[in-house]
Amino acid sequence: xxxxxxxxxxxxxxxxxxxxxxxHFLDQQNISDVAELIYTVPEHDASIIMYMSIHRASxxxxxxxxxxxxxxxxxxPPEKTAELLNELPPDDRTSLLEDLPGSVVxxxxxxxxxxERKITLSLLGYPENSVGRLMTPDYVxxxxxxxxxxxxxxxxxxxxxxxTIDVIYVINEKGELLDDIRIREFILASPxxxxxxxxxxxxxxxxxxxxxxxxxxxxxxxxRVALPVVSNSNKLLGIVTxxxxxxxxxxxxxxxxxxxxxxxxxxxxxxxxxxLQLFKKRVVxxxxxxxxxxxxxxxxxxxxxxxxxxxxxxxxxxxxxxxxGNSGSQAATLVIQxxxxxxxxxxxxxxxxxxxxxxxxxxxxxxxxxxxxVISIWHSLSHTFGEYYLSVAFTIGISLMGVVxxxxxVGSMLPLILKRLGADPAxxxxxxxxxxxxxxxxxxxxxxxxLILKGKxx
Amino acid sequence: xxxxxxxxxxxxxxxxxxxxxxxHFLDQQNISDVAELIYTVPEHDASIIMYMSIHRASxxxxxxxxxxxxxxxxxxPPEKTAELLNELPPDDRTSLLEDLPGSVVxxxxxxxxxxERKITLSLLGYPENSVGRLMTPDYVxxxxxxxxxxxxxxxxxxxxxxxTIDVIYVINEKGELLDDIRIREFILASPxxxxxxxxxxxxxxxxxxxxxxxxxxxxxxxxRVALPVVSNSNKLLGIVTxxxxxxxxxxxxxxxxxxxxxxxxxxxxxxxxxxLQLFKKRVVxxxxxxxxxxxxxxxxxxxxxxxxxxxxxxxxxxxxxxxxGNSGSQAATLVIQxxxxxxxxxxxxxxxxxxxxxxxxxxxxxxxxxxxxVISIWHSLSHTFGEYYLSVAFTIGISLMGVVxxxxxVGSMLPLILKRLGADPAxxxxxxxxxxxxxxxxxxxxxxxxLILKGKxx
Numbered sequence: 001x002x003x004x005x006x007x008x009x010x011x012x013x014x015x016x017x018x019x020x021x022x023x024h025f026l027d028q029q030n031i032s033d034v035a036e037l038i039y040t041v042p043e044h045d046a047s048i049i050m051y052m053s054i055h056r057a058s059x060x061x062x063x064x065x066x067x068x069x070x071x072x073x074x075x076x077p078p079e080k081t082a083e084l085l086n087e088l089p090p091d092d093r094t095s096l097l098e099d100l101p102g103s104v105v106x107x108x109x110x111x112x113x114x115x116e117r118k119i120t121l122s123l124l125g126y127p128e129n130s131v132g133r134l135m136t137p138d139y140v141x142x143x144x145x146x147x148x149x150x151x152x153x154x155x156x157x158x159x160x161x162x163x164t165i166d167v168i169y170v171i172n173e174k175g176e177l178l179d180d181i182r183i184r185e186f187i188l189a190s191p192x193x194x195x196x197x198x199x200x201x202x203x204x205x206x207x208x209x210x211x212x213x214x215x216x217x218x219x220x221x222x223x224r225v226a227l228p229v230v231s232n233s234n235k236l237l238g239i240v241t242x243x244x245x246x247x248x249x250x251x252x253x254x255x256x257x258x259x260x261x262x263x264x265x266x267x268x269x270x271x272x273x274x275x276l277q278l279f280k281k282r283v284v285x286x287x288x289x290x291x292x293x294x295x296x297x298x299x300x301x302x303x304x305x306x307x308x309x310x311x312x313x314x315x316x317x318x319x320x321x322x323x324x325g326n327s328g329s330q331a332a333t334l335v336i337q338x339x340x341x342x343x344x345x346x347x348x349x350x351x352x353x354x355x356x357x358x359x360x361x362x363x364x365x366x367x368x369x370x371x372x373x374v375i376s377i378w379h380s381l382s383h384t385f386g387e388y389y390l391s392v393a394f395t396i397g398i399s400l401m402g403v404v405x406x407x408x409x410v411g412s413m414l415p416l417i418l419k420r421l422g423a424d425p426a427x428x429x430x431x432x433x434x435x436x437x438x439x440x441x442x443x444x445x446x447x448x449x450x451l452i453l454k455g456k457x458x
Numbered sequence: 459x460x461x462x463x464x465x466x467x468x469x470x471x472x473x474x475x476x477x478x479x480x481x482h483f484l485d486q487q488n489i490s491d492v493a494e495l496i497y498t499v500p501e502h503d504a505s506i507i508m509y510m511s512i513h514r515a516s517x518x519x520x521x522x523x524x525x526x527x528x529x530x531x532x533x534x535p536p537e538k539t540a541e542l543l544n545e546l547p548p549d550d551r552t553s554l555l556e557d558l559p560g561s562v563v564x565x566x567x568x569x570x571x572x573x574e575r576k577i578t579l580s581l582l583g584y585p586e587n588s589v590g591r592l593m594t595p596d597y598v599x600x601x602x603x604x605x606x607x608x609x610x611x612x613x614x615x616x617x618x619x620x621x622t623i624d625v626i627y628v629i630n631e632k633g634e635l636l637d638d639i640r641i642r643e644f645i646l647a648s649p650x651x652x653x654x655x656x657x658x659x660x661x662x663x664x665x666x667x668x669x670x671x672x673x674x675x676x677x678x679x680x681x682r683v684a685l686p687v688v689s690n691s692n693k694l695l696g697i698v699t700x701x702x703x704x705x706x707x708x709x710x711x712x713x714x715x716x717x718x719x720x721x722x723x724x725x726x727x728x729x730x731x732x733x734l735q736l737f738k739k740r741v742v743x744x745x746x747x748x749x750x751x752x753x754x755x756x757x758x759x760x761x762x763x764x765x766x767x768x769x770x771x772x773x774x775x776x777x778x779x780x781x782x783g784n785s786g787s788q789a790a791t792l793v794i795q796x797x798x799x800x801x802x803x804x805x806x807x808x809x810x811x812x813x814x815x816x817x818x819x820x821x822x823x824x825x826x827x828x829x830x831x832v833i834s835i836w837h838s839l840s841h842t843f844g845e846y847y848l849s850v851a852f853t854i855g856i857s858l859m860g861v862v863x864x865x866x867x868v869g870s871m872l873p874l875i876l877k878r879l880g881a882d883p884a885x886x887x888x889x890x891x892x893x894x895x896x897x898x899x900x901x902x903x904x905x906x907x908x909l910i911l912k913g914k915x916x
Contacts, residue, residue, distance in 0.1 A: 341727070
């Protein structure tokens with residue numbers, strides 16, 4: 001069924017206004033389709049959530065965009081909000097509360113039943129971007145002396161409420177994690193076997209205080225659908241499921257991309273963010289870069305006499321500084337991306353520097369040769385560059401060489417330096433690197449010009 | 459146990475040289491630890507794979523970097539390669555073969571047993587980046603008339619070989635997909651119930667020819683660990699598991715980031731790619747951008763008379779063109795990222811353009827005011843900018859306004875235009891946009907200067 005027909009049907013049943021029929025209609029659709037419907041008819045968003053059975057409503061609610069979630073929470077009557085919050089898996093509830101202002105959070109937490117309140121408050125206690133914030137305490141645990149039959153009984157009893165029972169966790173009496181066993185192992189085993197016999201003692205656990213990036217890495221390497229989260233003393237606290245990691249991965253990469261492009265991370269989809277917010281996220285970096293670029297005025301000012309003597313020199317300024325910026329952007333982006341994927345760390349700085357010096361030399365040499373060739377050919381066709389055209393060509397070529405090497409070096413080292421200082425490497429955005437290289441590019445250019453053209457043109 | 463102790467122990471058992479002991483030692487370690495060991499002692503990589511039990515060897519092998527995989531394949535004796543290839547899950551085998559040269563692939567496919575060969579060849583038949591290339595045919599299917607007891611028997615019989623039996627697929631006699639049911643449902647149900655009774659008819663399936671990005675989206679929205687893949691006629695062909703999607707997501711984002719930074723996608727980790735390859739991936743764009751930037755020489759050449767008259771004008775060139783480049787980079791990156799996440803599509807071009815015109819006006823106005831203020835204050839402190847300093851200030855301010863608006867517009871529309879032309883939007887990298895905006899920035903600047911300074915300085 002297409003979204004259009006669904007929407008038509010929804011409006012049809014909404015018009016008839018019979019709650020039961022509306023609820024029945026909505027409960028028959030896919031969760032992702034209902035989410036789409038909410039985006040198409042935002043005026044009915046709260047009604048749609050109201051009419052659905054609470055379990056499915058929570059399924060829809062948790063995949064909605066944050067802004068839509070907040071809109072719905074505002075429209076729902078308090079008792080329905082309470083019901084919804086109580087039904088949401090703890091990890092989704094935590095991420096909703098994280099995005100709300102503190103005062104609203106306090107009000108909403110009051111709506112939770114005491115048990116859920118305790119869980120939420122404890123999840124909110126972990127640092128932002130930590131594994132603790134992603135975990136859910138809805139998991140199934142058994143003891144090593146249980147039999148397979150006992151485990152199956154436990155699954156039947158608590159399975160309905162647990163976020164994932166594809167994996168069962170084995171703990172001891174102290175609550176320490178011993179092993180994780182996929183549910184299929186229990187189905188394949190005979191009912192009288194002990195859990196102990198199924199254990200392989202190869203358990204991968206995440207620390208609740210670890211960075212969410214680590215969780216991403218662990219999932220990629222270990223082929224699991226859920227990983228257990230433990231305290232510093234190896235006590236089992238909860239689990240993280242792989243679908244939450246997919247969201248985290250997307251979010252982290254989006255933030256990196258936006259920072260590389262020279263804006264603050266948007267936090268919201270492009271079309272949903274208000275124009276004022278969009279402006280705010282961009283203007284800060286635009287102003288910072290502008291102020292950085294003001295230094296070029298000073299630099300240019302120093303060379304005004306030279307430009308006055310040889311106006312031709314001004315002609316090549318955009319070419320020279322852009323080439324530095326381009327090579328710097330390349331190097332910075334490659335290093336930022338490699339750091340994000342943990343392919344390189346600060347400790348590799350010397351290897352990276354060596355590689356980038358060679359790359360910079362090669363790229364610089366390429367542009368040097370190309371520059372000299374282009375100017376020579378250009379001159380032979382149109383006699384644009386005057387008597388000393390060859391000296392001019394070599395000035396440009398050697399400057400390109402220097403600027404590209406310098407740009408590559410700055411671009412590759414800046415993310416590492418930022419990381420070392422505790423800042424986000426992605427903040428060394430391509431515009432930032434380009435701006436940094438502009439000033440030094442001018443100095444390199446005019447120094448080379450003075451050296452080569454002294455006594456000829458200057 | 460730390461990696462160092464593991465490595466010491468490994469070298470100890472390797473020295474003793476008793477195959478059984480080595481195998482036993484390796485089989486006791488975590489798969490991810492063994493992978494780490496292989497990276498630490500690359501000279502033993504093939505031996506480590508040789509000594510492990512074949513099932514675990516394949517588990518390690520499939521999470522290794524492509525280069526290491528290829529290195530191992532080269533070192534292993536053919537019969538061991540055959541054993542390993544046959545043991546690898548079909549999706550991992552396909553992705554290994556994809557990265558090898560055609561002649562090697564033909565040799566390796568010969569090593570497969572007929573059944574595995576058929577599977578591999580069929581997976582290789584789907585277009586690159588399609589869901590078909592990710593799928594594995596190792597799934598468990600049942601019919602709607604089966605009882606729960608029958609299903610559990612099927613699971614016990616075939617479960618050992620299936621990549622994931624967390625989800626069971628219901629098909630009809632024609633092989634068409636009817637529903638997917640999580641294994642927990644069968645454990646929670648009574649043995650005499652029919653599969654039919656457990657079905658909710660809400661199945662999300664991926665088309666084998668769909669783009670892998672769609673699979674990513676479907677997983678994020680639907681909270682599943684595996685999704686079924688169907689043909690155009692809804693026949694069940696295989697399944698895709700979420701861990702493969704995590705790899706795809708990382709890869710796609712890395713490619714986008716690298717392209718945004720103005721290089722070709724590296725395909726390999728930064729430290730593993732050879733310097734020559736690294737140079738090749740970068741030099742193409744550096745040359746393209748250089749050639750684009752050559753146009754600035756022509757543009758500057760047109761304005762040499764003006765610069766000769768008012769050298770001061772040259773002073774502001776880097777500031778003006780960089781501001782255009784910066785605003786263009788921001789806009790391009792935001793749109794590329796929103797397109798990658800499918801938040802916007804070509805159809806939204808008008809909405810995007812409206813938003814970017816307003817953003818560009820606001821950002822331009824900010825820099826305009828800032829520029830006029832800075833030059834006025836600067837002049838009042840140092841009398842740098844001569845008699846007509848206010849006219850100069852307005853020239854710079856209005857030029858900034860125009861250049862930023864233009865940069866924002868070009869940056870936001872270029873990814874959409876590239877997409878429309880069938881190219882990758884991420885190719886409208888920040889250096890590319892900056893270069894495009896440089897030429898037009900110069901023209902805007904000198905046109906404004908002629909307009910305002912005519913009769914005063916010009």
